[in-house]
Amino acid sequence: xxxxxxxxxxxxxxxxxxxxxPGCGHGLVLKALGLAIDELQIQDRxxxxxxxxxxxxxxxxxxxxxxxxxxxxTTPVIxxxxxxxxxxxxxxxxxxxxxxxxxxxxLVNAAARNERITAILVNNTVYGMTGGQMAPTTLPGMxxxxxxxxxxxxxxxxxxQGPEMVAAITREGAYVARGTVxxxxxxxxxxxxxxxxQIAGTGFSFVEALSTCPTNWSTNAKDTWSFLxxxxxxxxxxxxxxxxxxxx
Amino acid sequence: xxxKPIQGEKRVFMTGNEVVxxxxxxxxxxxxxxxxxxxxxxxxxxxSRLAPKHGKKFLQTEDEISAGFTxxxxxxxxxRAFTGTSGPGNTLMQEPMSMAEMYRVPAVFIIQQRGxxxxxxxxxxxxxxxxxxxxxxxxxxxxxxSTATHQELFDYTIKAFNxxxxxxxxxxxxxxxxxxxxxxxxxxYDPEAKGIEMVPTVPTxxxxxxPGVDRPPVHMTNTRNTEEELYEVVKxxxxxxxxxxxxxxxxxxxxxxxxxxxxxxxGVVTRSARVAVSQLREAGIKAGYFRPITLRPFPVEPxxxxxxxxxxxxxxxxxxxxxARLVKDSIYGSTIPIEPMFRPGIGIxxxxxxEKVQSLIK
Amino acid sequence: xxxxxxxxxxxxGGQGVQSVAGILVDAAYDEGKEALxxxxxxxxxxxxxxxxxxxxxxxxxxxxxxEKADIVIALSDRAVxxxxxxxxxxxxxxxxxxxxxIEDDLPxxxxxxxxxxxxxxxxxxxxxxxxxxxxxxxxxxxxxxMTLDQxxxxxxxxxxxKFEQNPExxxxxxxxxxxxxxxxxxxx
Numbered sequence: 080x081x082x083x084x085x086x087x088x089x090x091x092x093x094x095x096x097x098x099x100x101p102g103c104g105h106g107l108v109l110k111a112l113g114l115a116i117d118e119l120q121i122q123d124r125x126x127x128x129x130x131x132x133x134x135x136x137x138x139x140x141x142x143x144x145x146x147x148x149x150x151x152x153t154t155p156v157i158x159x160x161x162x163x164x165x166x167x168x169x170x171x172x173x174x175x176x177x178x179x180x181x182x183x184x185x186l187v188n189a190a191a192r193n194e195r196i197t198a199i200l201v202n203n204t205v206y207g208m209t210g211g212q213m214a215p216t217t218l219p220g221m222x223x224x225x226x227x228x229x230x231x232x233x234x235x236x237x238x239x240q241g242p243e244m245v246a247a248i249t250r251e252g253a254y255v256a257r258g259t260v261x262x263x264x265x266x267x268x269x270x271x272x273x274x275x276x277q278i279a280g281t282g283f284s285f286v287e288a289l290s291t292c293p294t295n296w297s298t299n300a301k302d303t304w305s306f307l308x309x310x311x312x313x314x315x316x317x318x319x320x321x322x323x324x325x326x327x
Numbered sequence: 328x329x330x331k332p333i334q335g336e337k338r339v340f341m342t343g344n345e346v347v348x349x350x351x352x353x354x355x356x357x358x359x360x361x362x363x364x365x366x367x368x369x370x371x372x373x374x375s376r377l378a379p380k381h382g383k384k385f386l387q388t389e390d391e392i393s394a395g396f397t398x399x400x401x402x403x404x405x406x407r408a409f410t411g412t413s414g415p416g417n418t419l420m421q422e423p424m425s426m427a428e429m430y431r432v433p434a435v436f437i438i439q440q441r442g443x444x445x446x447x448x449x450x451x452x453x454x455x456x457x458x459x460x461x462x463x464x465x466x467x468x469x470x471x472x473s474t475a476t477h478q479e480l481f482d483y484t485i486k487a488f489n490x491x492x493x494x495x496x497x498x499x500x501x502x503x504x505x506x507x508x509x510x511x512x513x514x515x516y517d518p519e520a521k522g523i524e525m526v527p528t529v530p531t532x533x534x535x536x537x538p539g540v541d542r543p544p545v546h547m548t549n550t551r552n553t554e555e556e557l558y559e560v561v562k563x564x565x566x567x568x569x570x571x572x573x574x575x576x577x578x579x580x581x582x583x584x585x586x587x588x589x590x591x592x593x594g595v596v597t598r599s600a601r602v603a604v605s606q607l608r609e610a611g612i613k614a615g616y617f618r619p620i621t622l623r624p625f626p627v628e629p630x631x632x633x634x635x636x637x638x639x640x641x642x643x644x645x646x647x648x649x650x651a652r653l654v655k656d657s658i659y660g661s662t663i664p665i666e667p668m669f670r671p672g673i674g675i676x677x678x679x680x681x682e683k684v685q686s687l688i689k
Numbered sequence: 690x691x692x693x694x695x696x697x698x699x700x701x702g703g704q705g706v707q708s709v710a711g712i713l714v715d716a717a718y719d720e721g722k723e724a725l726x727x728x729x730x731x732x733x734x735x736x737x738x739x740x741x742x743x744x745x746x747x748x749x750x751x752x753x754x755x756e757k758a759d760i761v762i763a764l765s766d767r768a769v770x771x772x773x774x775x776x777x778x779x780x781x782x783x784x785x786x787x788x789x790x791i792e793d794d795l796p797x798x799x800x801x802x803x804x805x806x807x808x809x810x811x812x813x814x815x816x817x818x819x820x821x822x823x824x825x826x827x828x829x830x831x832x833x834x835m836t837l838d839q840x841x842x843x844x845x846x847x848x849x850x851k852f853e854q855n856p857e858x859x860x861x862x863x864x865x866x867x868x869x870x871x872x873x874x875x876x877x
Binding site: 089091122123124126131135138139141142143144145146147148149152155156157158159160161162163164167184185187188 | 357358360384386388389390392393396397398399400401402403404405406408422423426430530532533534535536537538539540544545546547548549550
Binding site: 340450505508509510511512595596598599601602674675676677678679 | 714715718723724725726727728729749750751752753754755756757
């Protein structure tokens with residue numbers, strides 16, 4: 080039972096072990112989220128939405144009411160929920176494809192409208208579920224199934240820097256950060272602050288989590304970790320981009 | 328509890344879009360989500376003016392995809408939620424509509440048809456019948472009311488919420504640009520004053536208690552791993568759809584009993600058929616009309632009964648046979664000849680119908 | 690009046706065609722009649738001819754648009770050209786007598802085509818701004834669906850707050866209504 084103790088309280092024991100591939104970072108992001116929910120004691124108020132892509136495998140992850148939506152559409156579903164029931168805490172959980180490609184208009188407009196929801200976006204630089212295609216976040220020169228000779232920046236542009244974009248279009252009161260599964264305690268604190276921002280009602284909250292995909296990266300444990308820690312963080316700077324001013 | 332928006336009943340003279348807003352208000356809708364597109368805009372205009380006065384909400388979204396999905400979000404958390412759209416917006420909204428079918432989300436959609444394909448006109452058509460009844464990747468598990476008058480627009484807007492929440496299928500009020508923009512008299516009312524009880528809404532997500540402690544968590548997924556699993560799900564939806572079918576289907580059959588020629592139409596064209604039938608009867612021609620009010624589920628048996636004595640059917644619609652496809656599928660086996668009168672994207676007058684019938688019986 | 694009266698009113702944007710139509714059907718509705726009004730709308734409404742389709746009856750009204758009108762009122766050259774299609778054998782086709790260059794575009798017999806000097810009357814005798822009220826008076830008289838008093842009530846409803854501030858405005862509007870009716874009386 081020792082392993083069980085390390086699980087966040089709001090995790091659903093019956094659905095563990097989880098469905099993600101070995102070495103996948105989703106479980107870590109969801110652990111950080113679970114710990115944040117526990118610390119804030121909001122399990123009864125959270126409504127969790129997960130996107131299509133690997134994030135859909137989180138649909139039964141928590142002892143929290145959950146709706147799996149369509150690819151890119153978790154942001155509007157959670158927005159609709161929050162608008163109708165502002166006393167609920169809405170979390171939209173998605174991948175980089177869902178947030179920065181097919182659902183980018185929803186992310187941009189939810190941020191611009193300062194929707195009082197929390198979006199958590201897992202950036203692992205590839206489309207995982209569909210089999211390793213180039214994502215908006217694929218690094219320059221990186222090989223994927225649809226960039227087999229390496230991502231050609233002159234043809235496909237630079238990787239999307241999501242938190243920077245969201246920070247640029249939100250106003251004071253919003254919370255925007257980029258964390259990594261490599262620093263779990265920091266990631267948990269970021270997610271917690273994001274949820275606190277929503278509870279305080281000051282603005283939109285957004286956390287991008289750098290994550291791992293050894294299945295589609297075709298990496299062993301060591302290379303997986305070094306890609307996350309060394310390669311990804313060079314391009315995607317970890318830290319807080321926007322923090323609501325503390326009330327005196 | 329705020330004061331009722333309509334006390335008892337009241338005779339009014341307004342546009343169809345205004346009628347929809349009042350209908351939704353009378354039905355105690357909580358929130359509308361929407362995106363601008365002509366000829367649906369004034370539903371939002373009136374709703375966004377009325378809403379704050381009655382403790383209701385409105386959200387203008389970034390597009391129709393979002394309008395559809397936010398409506399689903401609102402509905403799933405237990406609000407009486409609706410949206411409205413038209414034409415290319417209806418096309419975009421098929422994605423959330425399809426999700427509403429799979430999850431049986433009782434969301435309400437108002438469709439004001441405009442011309443198609445593509446941008447076409449913002450004026451009028453009946454070209455969104457196929458899209459509204461069977462759009463999306465699936466089997467068309469929807470309820471679609473096609474209205475003809477402002478009175479019906481009001482009645483069926485209220486009814487749509489009740490049908491949706493009772494049977495838990497996404498429910499549509501299908502009108503058109505003419506109905507949206509024209510003004511005519513009708514009686515608006517407080518449903519309760521007419522003995523209509525609003526079916527209570529219940530949240531699917533976000534009920535009281537700690538999930539996993541006080542109650543099991545609600546985990547909604549529409550993803551299936553095997554063909555067989557999906558087959559079971561779809562068959563389940565099919566069975567539920569067939570079960571509510573007889574209760575929900577509606578039609579209007581006028582002067583069909585002894586009619587030799589029966590005009591088949593729906594929506595606003597019914598108005599022309601009504602005038603045409605009365606003029607043809609005056610001229611001694613045995614004409615009648617049959618009109619499905621629910622295009623989904625289609626009133627199959629009532630239609631078969633209504634037309635059985637007829638020598639000819641005249642299919643009249645402002646589309647190239649979209650209603651005709653529903654009809655032919657429903658009356659399969661009938662040998663009554665069908666004469667098409669298809670006018671895609673254009674209004675149809677009673678004069679034209681009378682002329683056509685006269686040419687047919689010569 | 691069991692008969693259905695179909696009216697097509699057309700003019701340039703700013704001539705007040707839609708507000709005339711609005712007052713007309715309001716008056717009919719207030720009198721307990723069935724009334725249906727649909728404006729043409731579409732891309733054309735920006736800078737195009739503005740048309741109002743009105744129907745007034747004692748019985749339920751059919752389709753919102755119609756093939757042939759009982760009365761067509763065209764207030765510009767483009768409106769004359771656009772509305773020729775709504776003129777049938779039974780139609781009374783009214784146009785403002787000041788419109789030029791449309792001689793070949795007016796519908797021929799058996800359509801009853803009548804020019805009325807509404808714009809001239811408004812300008813010379815009243816005020817250019819009440820041109821549309823002159824047209825309203827003419828329309829009422831031509832259709833015979835309502836009395837001028839009934840329409841005055843509708844005008845009062847719509848413009849009453851302005852009349853309160855400036856009673857002369859009421860006089861001006863009533864006069865315009867009456868003059869419009871007289872113009873029709875003179876030609877029909």
